[in-house]
Amino acid sequence: xxxxxxxxxxxxxxxGAIGVxxxxxxxxxxxxxxxxxxxxxxxxxxxxxxxxxxLVEMAADNHGPHDMVCFMGAGAYDHFYPVLIDQLIxxxxxxxxxxxxxxxxxxxxxxxxFEFQTQMARLTGLDIANAxxxxxxxxxxxxxxxxxxxxxxxxxLVASTLHTxxxxxxxxxxxxxxxxxxxxxxxxxxISPETVRENLDEDTACVVIQSPNVWGLIxxxxxxxxxxxxxxxxCAVAVFNPIACGLLKKPGECGADIAIGxxxxxxIPMSLGGPHLGLFAARQQFIRKMPGRLIGRTVDAEGRxxxxxxxxxxxxxxxxxxxxxxxxxxQGLMAMRATMFLxxxxxxxxxxxxxxxxxxxxxxxxxxxxxxxxSLKHDGPFFHEFAVQCPKxxxxxxxxxxxxxxxxGVDCSSPRxxxxxxxxxxxxxxxxxxxxxxxxxxxxxxxxxSA
Amino acid sequence: xxxxxxxxxxxxxxMPAQSRGARPVEPLIFEKSxxxxxxxxxxxxxxxxxxxxxxxxxxPVNLPSIGQHDLMAHYTHLSDRNFSVDGNFYxxxxxxxxxxxxxxxxxxxxxxxxxxxxxxxxDTIQGVLRLLYETRTFLQEIAGLHExxxxxxxxxxxxxxxxxxxxxxxxxxGQAQRRLVFATDNAHGTxxxxxxxxxxxxxxxxxxDGWTDLDDLKRLIDERGAENVAAFMITNPNTAGLFDSNxxxxxxxxxxxxxxxxMDGANMNAIxxxxxxxxxxxxxxxxxxxxxxxxxxxCGGPGAGxxxxxxxxxxxxxxxxxMMAADGSFHLDCDRPKSIGKVRGFIxxxxxxxxxxxxxxxxxxxxxxxxxxxxVLNANYLAARLRDVYEMPFFAPEKGRFCAHEFVxxxxxxxxxxxxxxxxxxxxxxxxxxxxxxxxxxHDCLMVEPTETESKRTLDRxxxxxxxxxxxxxxxxxxxxxxxxxxxxxxxxxxxxxxxxVLVWEE
Numbered sequence: 016x017x018x019x020x021x022x023x024x025x026x027x028x029x030x031g032a033i034g035v036x037x038x039x040x041x042x043x044x045x046x047x048x049x050x051x052x053x054x055x056x057x058x059x060x061x062x063x064x065x066x067x068x069x070l071v072e073m074a075a076d077n078h079g080p081h082d083m084v085c086f087m088g089a090g091a092y093d094h095f096y097p098v099l100i101d102q103l104i105x106x107x108x109x110x111x112x113x114x115x116x117x118x119x120x121x122x123x124x125x126x127x128x129f130e131f132q133t134q135m136a137r138l139t140g141l142d143i144a145n146a147x148x149x150x151x152x153x154x155x156x157x158x159x160x161x162x163x164x165x166x167x168x169x170x171x172l173v174a175s176t177l178h179t180x181x182x183x184x185x186x187x188x189x190x191x192x193x194x195x196x197x198x199x200x201x202x203x204x205x206i207s208p209e210t211v212r213e214n215l216d217e218d219t220a221c222v223v224i225q226s227p228n229v230w231g232l233i234x235x236x237x238x239x240x241x242x243x244x245x246x247x248x249x250c251a252v253a254v255f256n257p258i259a260c261g262l263l264k265k266p267g268e269c270g271a272d273i274a275i276g277x278x279x280x281x282x283i284p285m286s287l288g289g290p291h292l293g294l295f296a297a298r299q300q301f302i303r304k305m306p307g308r309l310i311g312r313t314v315d316a317e318g319r320x321x322x323x324x325x326x327x328x329x330x331x332x333x334x335x336x337x338x339x340x341x342x343x344x345x346q347g348l349m350a351m352r353a354t355m356f357l358x359x360x361x362x363x364x365x366x367x368x369x370x371x372x373x374x375x376x377x378x379x380x381x382x383x384x385x386x387x388x389x390s391l392k393h394d395g396p397f398f399h400e401f402a403v404q405c406p407k408x409x410x411x412x413x414x415x416x417x418x419x420x421x422x423x424g425v426d427c428s429s430p431r432x433x434x435x436x437x438x439x440x441x442x443x444x445x446x447x448x449x450x451x452x453x454x455x456x457x458x459x460x461x462x463x464x465s466a
Numbered sequence: 467x468x469x470x471x472x473x474x475x476x477x478x479x480x481m482p483a484q485s486r487g488a489r490p491v492e493p494l495i496f497e498k499s500x501x502x503x504x505x506x507x508x509x510x511x512x513x514x515x516x517x518x519x520x521x522x523x524x525x526p527v528n529l530p531s532i533g534q535h536d537l538m539a540h541y542t543h544l545s546d547r548n549f550s551v552d553g554n555f556y557x558x559x560x561x562x563x564x565x566x567x568x569x570x571x572x573x574x575x576x577x578x579x580x581x582x583x584x585x586x587x588x589d590t591i592q593g594v595l596r597l598l599y600e601t602r603t604f605l606q607e608i609a610g611l612h613e614x615x616x617x618x619x620x621x622x623x624x625x626x627x628x629x630x631x632x633x634x635x636x637x638x639x640g641q642a643q644r645r646l647v648f649a650t651d652n653a654h655g656t657x658x659x660x661x662x663x664x665x666x667x668x669x670x671x672x673x674x675d676g677w678t679d680l681d682d683l684k685r686l687i688d689e690r691g692a693e694n695v696a697a698f699m700i701t702n703p704n705t706a707g708l709f710d711s712n713x714x715x716x717x718x719x720x721x722x723x724x725x726x727x728x729m730d731g732a733n734m735n736a737i738x739x740x741x742x743x744x745x746x747x748x749x750x751x752x753x754x755x756x757x758x759x760x761x762x763x764x765c766g767g768p769g770a771g772x773x774x775x776x777x778x779x780x781x782x783x784x785x786x787x788x789m790m791a792a793d794g795s796f797h798l799d800c801d802r803p804k805s806i807g808k809v810r811g812f813i814x815x816x817x818x819x820x821x822x823x824x825x826x827x828x829x830x831x832x833x834x835x836x837x838x839x840x841x842v843l844n845a846n847y848l849a850a851r852l853r854d855v856y857e858m859p860f861f862a863p864e865k866g867r868f869c870a871h872e873f874v875x876x877x878x879x880x881x882x883x884x885x886x887x888x889x890x891x892x893x894x895x896x897x898x899x900x901x902x903x904x905x906x907x908x909h910d911c912l913m914v915e916p917t918e919t920e921s922k923r924t925l926d927r928x929x930x931x932x933x934x935x936x937x938x939x940x941x942x943x944x945x946x947x948x949x950x951x952x953x954x955x956x957x958x959x960x961x962x963x964x965x966x967x968v969l970v971w972e973e
Binding site for chain 2: 016017018019020021025026029030032033034035038040041042043044045046048049050051054055056057058059060061063066067069070071072073074075076077078079080081082085087089090091093095097099101103105106107108109110111112113114115116117118119120121122123124126127128129130132133134136137138140142143144146147149150151152153178180181183184186187188190191192233260261262263264265268277284285286287288289290291302308309310311312313314315316317319320321322323324325326327328340341342344345346347348349351355357358359360361362363364365366367368370371373374375377378381396413417422425429430431432447450451454
């Protein structure tokens with residue numbers, strides 16, 4: 016069904032009110048030679064029952080973390096989230112509202128986004144945050160564009176340990192700008208402050224460092240950002256994982272000026288890569304340069320607290336070609352999920368969650384390193400993800416594990432993540448969802464597979 | 467023993483009342499925090515603790531501590547302070563606030579879709595790849611264009627992506643100097659912003675009575691040099707709610723100049739199955755699934771902005787692309803040497819695209835044509851019933867000038883009686899109607915888009931509301947300055963919010 020509600024009798028009376036006889040009269044404006052007179056070549060309309068059947072069938076043709084044990088990460092993580100998020104987010108008052116242009120009719124979403132902005136500032140240790148952008152990758156590109164615009168400089172220093180999708184999106188966005196992207200070489204999977212210093216010059220707009228990085232390693236943000244700030248107007252851009260912020264030093268504690276991240280781990284299903292959530296926080300000085308929606312606290316005509324969209328003069332619908340970004344929405348419902356997730360866990364819960372990830376990942380890494388033929392690729396500290404050198408090509412291990420109901424990780428040589436490593440390297444992520452039993456069983460399978 | 471009169475009602479701000487305006491302010495979640503409470507628990511650690519170097523550890527994150535029941539109450543109360551398509555007539559012009567079928571939500575939440583990791587091998591995700599491939603072919607057919615990319619995350623993102631493809635095409639064909647993009651003066655603000663991001667210069671083309679001024683277009687092409695023009699961005703039906711009958715002629719003018727015609731698909735709802743962009747000369751376009759294909763607007767997102775392009779532009783689309791092999795299996799293709807690259811991580815807004823598939827599959831070809839017809843019928847009906855009181859610059863049925871799926875009113879005679887457009891909009895909130903789009907595409911206008919899913923009963927009530935507001939303006943215009951009076955808050959002070967921005971709560 017097409018969900019329309021006008022009956023043919025109603026249509027006749029409505030056409031009468033308009034003063035025409037036939038619905039076709041309303042389409043006379045479309046010249047005959049370009050009218051489409053066939054019916055679109057689409058499958059026949061399905062009833063809801065048929066749709067349910069077809070969708071269940073297609074969903075059953077997929078196997079993944081819902082019916083396998085998942086150790087895949089590389090930018091999307093199989094985390095737990097409480098059912099209450101799905102229940103609350105299904106409320107039509109959230110689901111079917113639009114961008115809160117009319118403050119008086121949108122106080123619910125405005126207040127929730129204001130709370131989200133506050134939580135993001137606290138999570139990153141920075142002063143302000145926006146109401147979100149598309150995803151982590153586009154957030155990196157927006158942050159670089161903001162640094163370039165704010166500093167008037169032309170160079171962007173990017174860690175070679177940045178997630179390759181983020182780097183590719185950054186390249187796409189910068190390709191048409193008068194800007195140059197310089198990659199910082201890695202040493203044992205991490206960026207040294209010395210490398211930042213060597214590449215820094217007075218034309219450097221920003222230094223972009225992700226931690227935990229694409230290998231899962233914890234970078235020396237403090238060292239790298241101290242080096243970056245040796246040039247007065249250079250921005251330190253931290254790409255963070257929001258779960259790691261529950262345990263590790265936050266971007267703001269390490270001297271970052273801008274912090275961006277992928278918010279998917281905060282109560283958002285992986286959904287084959289989207290919709291996810293771009294997180295964007297910064298120091299106060301960037302308030303009028305921020306991309307995306309900003310919610311401000313104000314008062315109503317009676318002096319009661321009220322919330323509204325603010326600083327809209329930055330945005331495309333006012334500024335057109337002079338806007339700092341073309342972004343026109345936020346990821347509303349995803350930001351709502353993230354704020355509910357953070358509220359449900361609270362301060363203590365976020366620390367516990369991050370610790371579960373950290374200790375389980377280290378337990379698994381230790382056990383795999385003891386296996387014959389397996390070793391960890393890097394020596395540095397890591398959070399909940401690590402690269403393993405295997406005695407066989409990762410592709411073979413993935414195939415063998417798949418048959419045993421395990422998704423063992425990401426093949427580092429896969430073009431899908433830009434071939435960051437060798438064919439025998441596997442990137443393994445561990446979240447709080449994995450039990451000791453699953454970790455031990457995985458180690459056993461890896462041992463068998465290599466034999 | 468305490469008597470009722472002795473008890474002090476310290477937490478109660480007001481008695482329950484009929485009006486939403488009498489509802490108490492909802493405190494911030496941070497103000498409700500009670501240390502020691504928890505909304506959800508986690509299992510105990512079941513492995514030995516690893517060493518955790520002290521210099522890595524950060525300060526605790528200052529998040530509120532709330533029990534689960536109070537958490538539910540908080541977000542339920544907040545939801546009660548929102549207008550929505552479910553609860554209100556929401557005729558926001560150019561946003562196509564149609565009904566969001568719940569089968570779509572159910573579909574996207576099936577574990578076999580929602581739980582998939584984006585880097586899984588193709589052989590484990592054949593079902594969802596089939597769905598994405600079918601969505602691609604549906605959107606190709608509806609556009610009458612060669613190939614669709616599902617990657618862009620929103621309409622503006624799609625615009626940007628398609629312009630990148632056009633620029634890449636010209637660069638590849640030794641015409642890198644084509645950096646001018648024309649757009650009509652009533653274009654969406656995202657159009658020029660997307661151009662700037664692509665390094666293109668924007669040239670505004672005049673519109674006359676909502677239609678593109680062909681003479682101005684030709685003059686500008688001559689003046690700026692045909693060899694420098696990359697594309698013309700047009701919204702059709704346009705932002706004044708009119709289908710531009712000259713569209714094929716416009717396409718010819720562009721093509722004669724060696725340039726391309728780009729269509730902003732914001733208003734596709736009005737032409738589904740009635741005409742196809744590819745058939746009237748469009749080279750590239752974007753869709754907004756959250757407008758045309760019923761995926762929810764979710765307080766601002768997430769949407770999806772798939773783009774459709776002609777054969778010339780296909781090889782420049784982002785990677786990965788979902789493909790079907792000769793044996794009927796599906797895969798993700800990353801090997802596209804001419805691709806502009808990636809515009810977001812992974813594949814696209816898959817969860818949104820699942821909803822889009824479910825909607826198109828429910829409608830079928832005939833259903834989509836009926837969607838267009840009913841959306842145009844509903845808009846023309848409202849326009850016809852309101853035009854005597856609310857002036858409509860572009861609507862004149864006696865001259866054969868109808869609107870498409872939305873109409874623009876500039877209620878001059880009402881505004882001359884001492885009220886502002888904002889007064890009218892805010893009074894609509896008192897009647898449970900979400901105000902239409904305001905001051906766009908022309909000053910002092912309301913742009914009304916009822917959509918095809920509204921019933922005649924709802925449309926008639928809206929007419930009553932608008933006529934009632936007009937009567938109030940006649941009898942007591944002053945009272946409208948106070949509007950809204952029945953909402954959860956009175957008028958918000960947006961000027962103060964911008965003058966001294968408070969974006970974050972500080973205790």
